[in-house]
Each structure stands twice: as structure tokens, then as C-alpha cells.
Amino acid sequence: MIRLSANLGFLWNDRPLPDAIRAAKAAGFSAVECHWPYGEEAGAVAAALAETGLPMLGLNTAKGRPGEFGLSALPGREEEARAAIDEAFFYGASIGARAVHVMAGASKGVAGAAETFDAHLRYACDRAATRGMGVLIEPLNHRDAPGYFLDTLEGAAAIVRRLGCPDLSIMFDCYHLQIMGGDLIRRFEAHRDLIGHVQIAAVPSRAEPDEGEIDTPRLLRAFDAVGYAGFVGAEYRPRGSVEEGLGWMASVV
Structure with a gap:
């Protein structure tokens, strides 16, 4: 059964998070997720989640300066990276979020980046264990996030296996991974045991998942067939109003 989550970094982002x-909830989503909610009062967010009964699946660590896309794989920025992880887990726990996406940053090819990222993921896993939360890492494509340290599914899988942290898993974003290699069904099946969350959007437009290169209903049926029981995050940029573009939901649930 496909359960859909609304990514509120892109959907209804013209209004306060609550x-x-x-x-x-009114549109029929079964969960929500967000990007950087830190400017929102946590109590009001928690109250809206309680009112609607929707779980908050996750949020991101701070993205740093323009073009950095995170801090955790940036050698020399360790103090800021740890502070960003602490911030995410503190806020996430305050609103009942289930996971934190630890953003690596634009450090592809930088000496020491891999070791720095590993160290910060261990730090995040320690925080996750005390909060009862998870840690996610997400490969991003080189068009939208040039120079991003983590840009392949296979690289993410190697990190998860190497660190062996039970709370660490991969965000399988179909938009990014279609751009970075495609072959989504086979690659999902090969890494199923390491995947903690799925996100969808059209490729190449990143609009509603009803156009472009990916047959989203077929893709999600294939994920369901191999036992994926988690949520699927709708992380797309609407072509118009959010409500006008929700017709795609009926084709996947």
C-alpha cells in the first residue's frame, strides 16, 4: 500500500508551517516532512501535527552558506556541522519528527571530506539513539547541487554499510537518482535493505510526478512489490497552485 507524505518545503510553502x-491533511496526505523549519515556533508545529494526526517524518540539517548544501562533509567546519546536527535533533524531537537528514555539503573531491562526513554521521547516530529518531543521507544530483559530496546511491550504500549504524539509512529520491544513473527499479531492489525513505518528482522538470521520464505509478508498484512499506514523499515544485496539481495522487494510491 502506498502512503503519501507532503514535503512542505515545496508544497504550501506560502503559508506558516502549521x-x-x-x-x-485536507488534501489527503498521510504524513508530512519539511526542509528547514527552524524559523517556526516548535510548539505551534507540534500542535498542528497533534490536531491533524499526521506524523512529521523528517527535517534537514542547516544548509550553510549559499551553494554549500550542508556542512557535514566540509573539513574545517566541524563546530558548525555539529551545531547544525544538534539543532536538527533538538527541534525534531520537539515536534516529534522521526528522522534528520544530515546534509553533506559541496565538497566533492576535497581532501578529508569522506572522513569528516563519517565522523559527523557517527555523531548524528549517537544523537539519534538518545532521541529515538533516525538519520538519513541523500544523494543529490550534480545539476541542482553542483559539487555535492554525496551524489550516487552506491556511494550512500557504501557509507551506510561501512558505519554499521542501525539508525542510518538512505533517502531514495527518485528525481535525483534518475538524473544520476536511472535504472530506478533495479537499483532500489539491490539496496532495499538500506532505504529508509522515498521521494518523488517529475524528471527533468521537478514538477508533479505525472510527466517526464518516470512512470511513477509503475515505479511505486514495483517498490511495493519488493516490500517497501514506508512513506513516499511528494517533493516537487507545483506547476501552479498545489490543489490544482493533486490529480496525480489518485494514480498511485
């Missing part, structure tokens, strides 16, 4: 949560 109101976006209510809009997601």
Missing part, C-alpha cells in the same frame, strides 16, 4: 500541515 497551516501547511492542515492543508496537507
Whole structure:
């Protein structure tokens, strides 16, 4: 069974987060997730989640300066990276979030980046264990996030296996991974045991998942067939109003 989550970094982002949560509930989503909610009062967000009964699946660590896309794989920025992880887990725990996406940053090819990222993921896993939360890492494509340290599914899988942290898993974003190699069904099957969350959007437009290169209904049926029981995050940029573009939901649930 496909359960859909609204990514409120892109959907209903023209209003306060508590109101976006209510809009997601009204539209028929079963969960929500977000990017950087830190400017929102946590109590109001938690109250909206309680009111609607929607779980908050996750949030991101801070993205740093423009073009950095995170801090955790940037040698020399360790103090800021740890502070960003602490911030994410503190806020996430305050609203009942289930996971934190630890953003690596734009450090592809930089000496020491891999070791720095490993160290910060261990740090995040320690925080996750005390909070009862998870840690996610996500490969990003080189068009939208040039120079991002983590840009392949296979690289993410190697990290998860190497660190052996039970709370660490991969965000399988179909938009990014279609751009970075495609072959989504086979690659999902090969890494199924390491995948903690799935996200969808059209490729190449990143609009509603009803156009472009990916047959989203077929893709999600294939994921369901191999036992994926988690949520699927709708992380796309609407072509118009969010409500006008929700017709795709009927084709996948």
C-alpha cells in the first residue's frame, strides 16, 4: 500500500508551517516532512501535527552558506556541522519528527571530506539513539547541487554499510537518482535493505510526478512489490497552485 507524505518545503510553502500541515491533511496526505523549519515556533508545529494526526517524518540539517548544501562533509567546519546536527535533533524531537537528514555539503573531491562526513554521521547516530529518531543521507544530483559530496546511491550504500549504524539509512529520491544513473527499479531492489525513505518528482522538470521520464505509478508498484512499506514523499515544485496539481495522487494510491 502506498502512503503519501507532503514535503512542505515545496508544497504550501506560502503559508506558516502549521497551516501547511492542515492543508496537507485536507488534501489527503498521510504524513508530512519539511526542509528547514527552524524559523517556526516548535510548539505551534507540534500542535498542528497533534490536531491533524499526521506524523512529521523528517527535517534537514542547516544548509550553510549559499551553494554549500550542508556542512557535514566540509573539513574545517566541524563546530558548525555539529551545531547544525544538534539543532536538527533538538527541534525534531520537539515536534516529534522521526528522522534528520544530515546534509553533506559541496565538497566533492576535497581532501578529508569522506572522513569528516563519517565522523559527523557517527555523531548524528549517537544523537539519534538518545532521541529515538533516525538519520538519513541523500544523494543529490550534480545539476541542482553542483559539487555535492554525496551524489550516487552506491556511494550512500557504501557509507551506510561501512558505519554499521542501525539508525542510518538512505533517502531514495527518485528525481535525483534518475538524473544520476536511472535504472530506478533495479537499483532500489539491490539496496532495499538500506532505504529508509522515498521521494518523488517529475524528471527533468521537478514538477508533479505525472510527466517526464518516470512512470511513477509503475515505479511505486514495483517498490511495493519488493516490500517497501514506508512513506513516499511528494517533493516537487507545483506547476501552479498545489490543489490544482493533486490529480496525480489518485494514480498511485
